[in-house]
Amino acid sequence: DMHGEFTLKDLKTKFPKHEVVTTLQCAGNRREDMHGDRKLFLAPHWVVGAMSCAKWGGVRMRDVLKHCGMDVDAMALGEKDPPKGAKHVQFVGYDTDETGMCYGGSIPIDKAVDGLGDAMFAFEMNGRPLPRDHGYPVRAIAPGHAGARQCKWLHKVIVSDKESQTTWQQKSYRGFAPDINFEEDLSHWPPPRLDQAPIVQEMPVQSLVCNPPQNSLIGMRGATDITVKGVAWSGGGKKVERVDVSLDGGDNFTAAELYKPIEQKRNRHWAWTQFTKTLALPQDVQEKLNKGQRVTLDITSKAMNSDFNVQPERMEPYWNARGVCINHWYHVNVTLDPNREKEAIVMNSPDYEFANTPSGGKFAQPWGRHGWTSDPAHQTDPRAKMAPEAKHF
């Protein structure tokens, strides 16, 4: 039996400091797209913004596990199987749901002990102490995995033969087949065919256009080209190898330029990749602009990763009742106006604060009013329960 208790100061002084730049994405990012006639069980209905990239500082999970007596090197080299009872690393946070249950999740042990996996207990973000919103004092970082597994406000870490038994691990983020519906299949638990509904860990290749913004009106007086910018990412450490962009909804694609300021290593591509491409406007678009007519464009991006996996074209054949790992082509619809000054971007969306809204406004209310529960207990700030310098994790 191994165990250890560490103060935040212990973590900062007993272990080597480690830093990694990694993207976090909610497993339910882009869920808004799937929420049409067929209902999804889970909220929030993210558009595309549930994704970020930051530099995290802290200590490697493998170093802490080694300190507690685990032979992480032999496991990472394949010389030893994980000991019986050590298949998963469970995390327990300070924050609780309406019933008082602490948030929790787990990752497979091999990710935690991998010398090239960069799994961490982070206490810094972008070179400063972890902000409270990001999990102060300590959060789990498991690069390439879904955000839900990278538990904030860490309280306890348990090495176990089982995955986390919390609802967030066992139910919320599973990939069901397209013919499994909440009303018929998931309203009772366990549902049929649970074995065919994997629990999300590593995530698929993704891209999104950030500029021009969704639903924008763009001044184009005298312009003959347009610049498209965005970000792409692939889970599991896979590199974004190519991002193709299109001005006509995907009938014609060409490769964008990739911008990679952060040096990353093969199968350790945790950070997102920015892309940019200046494209000549198609002949028919230019002709309409020359006649003083407004033109709409369907700007589209698709990325390919180092396994040559690609984003699928449509969401419908990949619809899943929990709305997880949604990564079909991203479309941004804009209107070009030849009678306004070039690049004078004007939002014509009534909900600019949620302007990356493919469906055009279903998300128009502030998020709080879409809450997944109206229970006032849920509105309580979970951090109120947290000591400023947590003693155990």
Add this chain to the structure above:
Amino acid sequence: DMHGEFTLKDLKTKFPKHEVVTTLQCAGNRREDMHGDRKLFLAPHWVVGAMSCAKWGGVRMRDVLKHCGMDVDAMALGEKDPPKGAKHVQFVGYDTDETGMCYGGSIPIDKAVDGLGDAMFAFEMNGRPLPRDHGYPVRAIAPGHAGARQCKWLHKVIVSDKESQTTWQQKSYRGFAPDINFEEDLSHWPPPRLDQAPIVQEMPVQSLVCNPPQNSLIGMRGATDITVKGVAWSGGGKKVERVDVSLDGGDNFTAAELYKPIEQKRNRHWAWTQFTKTLALPQDVQEKLNKGQRVTLDITSKAMNSDFNVQPERMEPYWNARGVCINHWYHVNVTLDPNREKEAIVMNSPDYEFANTPSGGKFAQPWGRHGWTSDPAHQTDPRAKMAPEAKHF
């Protein structure tokens, strides 16, 4: 400077024996699908059969490299970067092209030294000495990577700061964007935007329906269901988490049962996964059969891997001039005949030996007559040049 020379006997006696079950797939598998109005530069135009699964026996590359003095453990644990000049492991085979150049390819060094990567020098296949067709005396095995990197008839192994400089590494298997054509862009070398055309190593998620066979006529007297069987695989060690099958070309999918007789570990899923699903015939199909009418079905499969990456629906938006890593949904077209005994399968394709032919017969001639060269030198058996017990590799 490290070097070593090993006889086949040395390999068999100086190093621990290692075995792994892994799938090999040609990076150009399914190229036939992309060879329509837009020409592909490369042959052969594989349908779906350039894929297999076997048990390989031999020695780990990391053990041989360690024997030669490389600190493979420190590299695999992330404690040391690879030494300068040791970024790739190049393989040179005994077989040559028309100009006398030996076949060659390379893999990244991290794959070769990974304790969980199972990269091997194999001298056995399915428990017997490596057959000549499969690379006797020794071939490289790099599970999860494209077949082209798993060099047969091994002659020499070179650790280098460069990838293999052969045409098979530098030109043949690269993923160009859909707007890059051979005639305009690739007829001179280097072509524009080579930096946006990654060299294939690990491969994307794939599946194919094996039964019923392509273009078959199936007796259905009294039948109300049909069984679909096939195989799925994902490169890079990713697990096949789910395979969805459809009888209507993909309008409706349901998850198949997966058959996994070989125990594999997370991110080391090298073997393919067999799937099977018995599906009730749709109501309208049964009604037509009841009236004595023949009915055609478009049987479709799509797999999802443990990164939640999926097969795309169509090939067109992913078309690439070299025809690599083709993995859109696989369709099998069959005809149900209510006037024949159940399960009496009759081929109605004139080219049954290439029956898995989505395009319906373009591949109707034996492969030799589609050869990528008419140069008689190419017809020479490369193995004639090979000593029965090769001394170096």
